[in-house]
Amino acid sequence: MAGEKAGAREAGVLVSSFLHLMISQLATRVISFLLNVLIDRRLNAAEIGLSAVQFPLITTTIFMISREGFRRGCIRSDLGDNPHQSAAARVVSVAWLSVPVGLLVTCATVGTILWWQQLPVADVRTQALLVLGVAAGVELLSEPLYILAQCLLLLRVRVVIETLATLGKSLVTYALLLQGIGKAGGLVFAYAQLTYALVLLVGYWGYFLSRARRRETTGASVPLLPSRPKGGPLLDPSLLRVCGAFSWQSVEKLALAEGEKFVLVLSGSQHNQGVYGIVEKLGSLVVRSVLQPFEESAFTMFSKAASSANKKDDDAQKPDVRGVERVLLLAIKGVSLLGLVFVAFGPPYSYTLLRLLYGRDKSDSEAPTALACYCLYVMVMALNGITESFLHATASERGLAWNNVALVVFSVCHVALSVALVQARGTTGLILANVCNMTLRITYSMVFILRYFKGSPTFSIRRAVPSIRVIGTFIAAALTAHWAEVTFLDHDRFYTSAATYIMVGGACFVGVLGAIYTAERSFFSEIASLRRGSSASIGDAATGVGVVDGDKKRT
Known part of the structure; x- marks a missing residue:
């Protein structure tokens, strides 16, 4: 048992932490998205491609190669709610390796692009790439504390910091475009990325330094810099091997996750x-x-x-x-x-x-x-x-x-x-x-x-597959929506015809929600019980309650 x-x-923490992350990020992303719509209306296709494809591809390349393996490897370490200093030191020391590795990857990536495109030093595109590289370096300085926050399950801290960083990035982009500053060569997007990195740096370091001051008197402070655990090496060999495996895997995942963008940029x-x-x-x-x-x-x-x-x-x-x-x-x-x-x-x-x-x-x-x-x-x-x-x-x-x-x-x-x-x-x-x-x-x-x-x-x-009733309702809703598009939507009289079309879709969506609620009640009961951290809900697994019971009720 x-x-x-x-x-x-763990399931209760998963549901609770996910809800905190989702609600915060959804609100943040909606605001940022609306700002991005206003931004994109001021950009042509080439400028949108620069801001949404080329620059993100550069930063993603840097971060996936340099830090993703350390994130995956270190987060697998179980520190618990009240970690010993030696356990935390073991993770923090290895996490700090992501900084020098990341700086080397940043220099190599930016240098390769400048060489490949044969850009002169005075070119505005060169300036944009250099600012983007500085932004990546600044963000890497907060990486060890991000990993520590994840290991300690300080998910609300991450939510607040990343919310502020994302909003700051969008606001800086829109403000600079309104003033006509840095649009040439994508410099405005590089400045926005630097803003994002600075907020992360100040946020994580500010939180952990204040936390360290509060806990100094109790002796329960967690080390923030590399330190040798008692009776162990500075860098734990087993943790290094796991991080190394994930780092190599991150290079492969880069090609998998971003390979299409490389193809799009090159061809x-x-x-x-x-x-x-x-x-x-x-x-x-x-x-x-x-x-x-x-x-x-x-x-x-x-x-x-x-x-x-x-x-x-x-x-x-x-x-x-x-x-x-x-x-x-x-x-x-x-x-x-x-x-x-x-x-x-x-x-x-x-x-x-x-x-x-x-x-x-x-x-x-x-x-x-x-x-x-x-x-x-x-x-x-x-x-x-x-x-x-x-x-x-x-x-x-x-x-x-x-x-x-x-x-x-x-x-x-x-x-x-x-x-x-x-x-x-x-x-x-x-x-x-x-x-x-x-x-x-x-x-x-x-x-x-x-x-x-x-x-x-x-x-x-x-047990993980939605019920037949739910799947059938989705199919019916999709067919109805396609029929309504052909029947009601007129591109020349768009706004008047779209109102009717959207109402049909809304009615279909309500029908889908009703089918999900009636056919998957056990699923929602499981989610609610896990959010409360109820151990009894897991004990029902062997007796066929919850998700198992959902299979019996399928039609």
């Missing part, structure tokens, strides 16, 4: 980059506000729950995985329901959304078709985020090594498919290549999950 109770505690037109930038900004509102915090919270909690499950019960010789099993199945079902909403309503309403936000010039382009495909991409991203987080949190070093091999194969296939589909279908082809890539990764993770729970008598992936 110890594993079940631990799983309940796509500026128009395609602009279209992709618009579509990704719309999609990222969901990805970064809902899916990303959920994935990060899930990885943290899977790591803690698996660590608890691996501790032997008094009356058992095998790890009790029922707690982590329950968390995983609920998470998969949750993102599946969210993904179905986008698959059902996204394609028929893509044109309407783009027309309302960006005007007819952008909605009459390839963007609606690309956005419709992106809605399918959102669903597979959601499923991959949860399944891959579980793999990374629970796999052994050997399992991670095999995952790295698989990612290399997927990366090669992804890049080759992206090149072919970009030439054939432009931005839409690029998104379809991403869908294929995510499907391969989901398949690999699901094979791992099935093997992990092979000995569990209660595990069944069917």
